[in-house]
Amino acid sequence: MRVLVTGASGFLGGAVAREIAVAGHEVRTFQRRPSGVDGVDDVLGSLTSTADVARAVEGMDAVVHLAAKVSLAGDPAEFEAVNVEGTRALLASMRDAGVGRLVFVSSPSVAHAGASIVGDDAQPADPRHARGEYARTKALAELLALGSDSGSLRVVAVRPHLVWGPGDTQLVERIVERARAGRLPLLDRGAALIDSTYIDNAASAIAAALERVDEVHGNAYVITNGEPRPVAELLGGICAAAGVAAPAWSVPAGVARAAGSLIEVVWRVKPGADEPPMTRFLAEQLSTAHWFDQRRTRSELQWRPAVSLDEGLRRLAGHYSATPR
């Protein structure tokens, strides 16, 4: 297959492009910067440009769409333009070019209204209750994508949850940096059970969705390692792998949520160089359970995670010891 991977300069996008190329497909990538992935054809451009998008999908058999504005805070209009309108433009171009398969990479946060998730399977995306601009716009985009599913354009949505691994600048680096600076709190002693996804597993799941899209189109799947851990243990494991002290101080989750929403507002008015230290979304993520029923995902995508949590942490430790800082 000729496969377009959007957002391949990112941590997950790069891994996906590599995985699909290794599987023997002809891969083209599309993003603003070079992907840095060997053996693929980079097409540079912006999702907000219809012409760029049309050029990218031309001649493809399938698209794996990862490009998005991913951030815990920021200008709502920007989220809307990239995540919603970008997806709309992509879908239109695919129809025009007769590209028949789309793997839409989404997030479990599209269906998360703030309460604990305890062994649920993927619920429908719900932009009205999604927390934060990222989740809200991704929810709208997923609804657009799945709403376009048809016999001629087969769409599947996959939602990897908390992807991490060596080279991750989103989650792992943030945790490690904050732990190093003593700014990583544990909410209510960190007992909330959270599942996560090791990078290789997320990439192999997305690749599996691409292979299975003709059979499973129209559906959404949450992807995780299927090994939930208390958040303190998970963060502690990541910190230990990076060789920094694990978080030791604790604040009540209610206080953190209130502080988070206040900081969010302030940050919007006075954007700083870094992201806010605590957003309400993050406070909720760290103080409520997030683990999922993986049975349908595994049976319908015919996929299982190959790298266990412990093995992933070992690989992360290897990465940090090889790149001392």
Added chain:
Amino acid sequence: MSHGSSRLPRSAGRTAPASLPPAGLPGMDARFSRLVTVADGDSGRSATWHLLDNGPVLDELGVTPVGTLLCVHGNPTWSYLWRGLVAAATDAATTAAETGSGLVSSGVWRVVAVDQLEMGFSERTGTERGLERRVADLSALTDALELTGPVVTVGHDWGGVVSMGWAVDHSELLAGVVLLNTAIHQPEDRAIPWPLRLTLQRGMLGRATVATPAFLETTLALAHPALAADVKNGYRAPYRSADRRGGIGAFVADIPVDEQHRSWNELERIAAGVRELGVPSLMLWGPRDPIFSDTYLDDLAERMPQADIHRFEGAGHMIAEDVEYAPVVLGWLEARSLSLSKGTDSVDELPVDKLREQKASKRPLWSVLDELRGSTDIALVDMKPYRAVSWRLLSRRVRQLAAGLVRAGVKPGDRVSLLIPPSADLTAVLYACLRIGAVVVVADAGLGLPGLTRAVRGARPDHVIGALPGLTVARAFSWPGQKISTATLPLPTALALGVRHSLGEIARLGADESLPEPPAASAVAAVLFTSGSTGPAKGVVYTHAQLEAVRDALSSQYDIGVGTGLVAGFAPFALLGPALGARSVTPDMNVTSPRTLTAKATAEAAAAVDASVVFLSPAALANVVATSDALGLADTAALAGVKTFLSAGAPVPESLLAAAGRLMPNATPHTPYGMTEGLLMTDITLEGIRAAADDAAALPDGEHAGGVCVGAPAGSVRVRIAALDENGMPGGEPSEQPGVTGEIVLSAPHLKQSYDRLWATNRVADADSVPASAGDQGERWHRTGDVGHLDSAGRLWVEGRLPHVIVTAAGVITPVGPEQKIESLLGVNRAALAGIGPRGTQQLVAVLETEPAASRPAALGDSELAAAVRHATGLDIAAVLVVAALPTDIRHNSKIDRSALSRWAEGVLSGAKLSAP
């Protein structure tokens, strides 16, 4: 009809046509609602009913029902009450249609649930309808519907009375009767319930029932747990204004408070007719009902002695909302094969104990008392205050009490609740009751006061015999029954407690020792209450023959007979001492807290009877071992005389059994496996436990499921395993195949008869739910609710409780095996494995007590501990929690309610505060 004489406001007389309920009421399906117009008595007018009827849907499905359930609501509800039954019956029909089973589909029932006239969405005709009129109205409706048999009536509250009226008048169609919290008769010696008395007061009636929704709201507030707001609105929907509520007031006004009331004669007619119905009946009862209390259930049960009864402990007047009653009703219809019975056919299936020959026992429980009536040998010793009682004295006391109890009005079959601590008094009263065929009710003080109150009320004793503390409690909580005190009380105290007799007086009444005929072996002898460590305590019914079989099993398993010295530190066995002929003693201990028993007290008790057998609960055992330093030379010598030592009631760790064995160096330690429902099922010695562990260790990896080895079946007991399926549920035919994990199913002559007034529980626990192989017909089997497996040597291993089985995406996990592996880790005292999240994709959580105990009530285990736990079990355990103390039951101090622990863990692991479990 004139409203001149009515006690109700004018608005009660307003008319309004019938209508369909508004759309969107929760649980209602518009397909079932229909309006039917019928001639209204002799008035020349017509009246229109609203009813729920799944008949048209059954027609669409192409299934023919075997009969009709005619459901009648009470006051102030409407057919909304039966929405769950209509839905469940229709679901069953849909399944039958899909599997395409024949012309008349078994298990398919049409359900017709009416709104009585002036009620619900039926017509407001402005008529105040008395009971006689309402029964006639219902007949007119069923005539118009051309209802044919078989019909099973279903009634709640005053709808129960109306439905019974219909039943009495239609015996040619009637196949069965189902009643939920209702009453057919006001017992003469009882005032009508106070809430109704209050409502009926002059000036109160109209205001409470019609002008305001007070009566409606009060009734809706009786639900346990509270009704959801949208369901409450469903009940309110037809009663939104005063002119919609006339029927509510008229219903209350129609309660026949005395013989002058216009409905009195009709009620008497129905109450008498009920005795003649002769069809199967089911009574579902919520005991937390301030109106229709257990008193009314007793009255109904007396009128319909063959009724199947299920009391839902914790449920109340709104039983149809409080519990899932619909599956019980449908299950009962199936179990009673009502599809086959027709019209006036009488019940051909009598309860088992009535079919059995009414024979007296060959060797009744009191036979040793008769044989040794001349012996001056010691039969019983009380330690505090010290008292030794000879067989001659005990035997005479039992006969005197037996004769005296008969004279005091205790009849065969009467239930006698014994609230007496273990003592010579308790023993004498117990055997006296057994001798005259009274049924003893024994509940353990370890249930705690609320549990004990529920148990005693539920067992509805006719008499309560107690010591002062017990009688005080009985008075404070208005327990039913004639009261008899162990000691003679000062008159004012006796009057204050409602005590009629003392045991001394009873014995004097029976001084001539004239005894009635002994009870039949098949007669009920006792109701023993379970510990309540696995849900509300259940009353377990034993017949004389079954208790005799318990005695015989103990006697042969442990060689206990006449002359054996027995220290009985575990209640059920203390009571059987005289039946065994043993010289028995209860050591000095607080019976409500077995862990107060000391080594010294045990040794002194052993010395008092020259004991060769000692029986202690596991909780007591731990403290006995812990206090062994206080033993003197004489104590050690007394314990050295012990040949057999037993501990049962909960699994006993090998280390504890070994430590106790060192205190009694000449004794063989045993730990039998059993339950209140079957007191001795398997047995194993300390040596046997060690041999079993060695055998298990020799098995290849993964071939041993773990668990506690409880040994080989005792005597004639048979053990089988109903294998768990992938959902963790026992299915298929129980077998003796080794290595298969499943529910433990037992058969023995000394199994219980049944659970008291728990029809649905009996159905699950009894033999008929266990698919029996052809050769086993007629055997009694008991489903234990425990899971485990048999090994190749025929030994039973217990792996936990059925409700504690965890179903992960990777498979079914039983808790005990992994817990043992965790407990083998250094620094871990005790562990419990719990599952959280939806069954089928549950995550495992290990909850530990450490040694020394943690200072914080609860905390996350650190990463090294978590890694060690995962490694030891070989399981993907999501979280390891360390608690200061795991919650256990009072009676055994060892049974952990893993279901409650799971709920706690799920909360904590969802971000709730790390509080103690």
